[in-house]
């Protein structure tokens with residue numbers, strides 16, 4: 001990469017052998033002042049570059065999202081009704097339009113009547129789709145008996161309490177809410193940096209209330225074909241109704257509920273349709289009995305305000321990275337089953353793990369354990385944690401420090 005032309009020059013120190021001591025001292029003092037000044041200028045430039053980098057990353061994310069939407073933009077779902085010598089008769093879902101379409105030789109052999117296919121705007125068959133149940137399985141994770149408990153979650157006690165009040169109490173104590181005549185929050189939105197325990201919170205609430213945990217990934221929803229995202233949202237709420245008590249967890253909700261952009265691609269329109277379906281399911285939520293809904297996002301700044309209105313995600317809970325005490329607790333949780341040598345002081349270690357998320361700490365403890373194994377020891381020592389830190393912090397997936405990735409969000 002070429003160097004930016006406007007970077008300040010490296011200051012030079014010219015000392016003449018004929019100079020007196022006083023002159024030398026003066027030259028050195030000036031040189032020092034110049035270095036301090038150049039350093040300050042470089043700091044400014046660095047800040048500027050980091051700001052610019054954060055902006056560019058934001059743009060890249062947005063472009064990636066649009067690209068993803070465009071790739072699936074113009075595909076619709078249809079069912080093959082009949083195979084004839086002239087091609088296949090297909091029926092498009094949604095409008096039930098029947099069309100005879102040519103088939104490419106490669107598809108001809110694969111297709112059977114009854115298959116679901118993806119077609120483009122001109123009804124040409126693009127791919128054979130998986131079974132409907134596969135599409136659901138890919139987008140939804142159903143866990144009738146999640147194992148996470150509140151004790152497994154460290155450093156976010158206030159958030160645990162808030163989630164319990166907003167999600168657990170209405171499930172366990174529905175009568176009390178009815179008698180007092182208040183409506184519990186419709187949906188809870190957890191927002192904060194990645195790996196801080198948002199999914200754990202949702203699972204723990206489901207566990208403590210003996211509810212089925214049903215997770216839907218927002219990013220999966222937008223990868224589907226026209227009409228499929230909205231249908232999956234419908235399925236999600238139907239399934240939760242069948243399995244009540246249930247906790248619906250929509251991860252990465254920003255993928256379906258981002259602020260409207262000015263782009264008019266059909267991919268964006270499809271994302272909008274999916275979001276509309278989600279909003280209408282939430283608006284009809286009161287009659288759904290023992291179903292609670294939690295969503296999570298790392299990109300709170302991107303959300304469309306429509307989803308935050310009363311009756312929708314009207315309880316916002318920020319889940320931040322843990323402070324030193326929280327980090328200490330998370331270290332204890334993740335080393336509970338490890339043998340740890342006496343020279344490891346968790347409070348001391350936690351104080352040094354500035355900006356680590358819960359997930360970073362979990363990764364750190366595993367790495368430390370690996371170093372002990374490599375050294376053929378059974379107890380994990382302080383030096384293992386040090387080596388693990390070096391590894392975690394130099395790898396790309398290590399913690400992202402304050403002036404990095406999240407500079408552009410509010411976290």
Ligand SMILES: Nc1ncnc2c1ncn2[C@@H]1O[C@H](COP(=O)(O)OP(=O)(O)OP(=O)(O)O)[C@@H](O)[C@H]1O
Nearest residue numbers: 152153154194195196197198199200330358359362
């Ligand atoms: N507060 C915490 N206490 C204990 N462990 C944690 C905590 N936060 C994260 N972890 C560890 O990190 C893993 C990932 O956490 P989780 O999936 O809940 O994060 P998340 O906030 O949902 O992340 P993302 O936004 O990336 O989906 C957990 O399985 C756990 O091992």
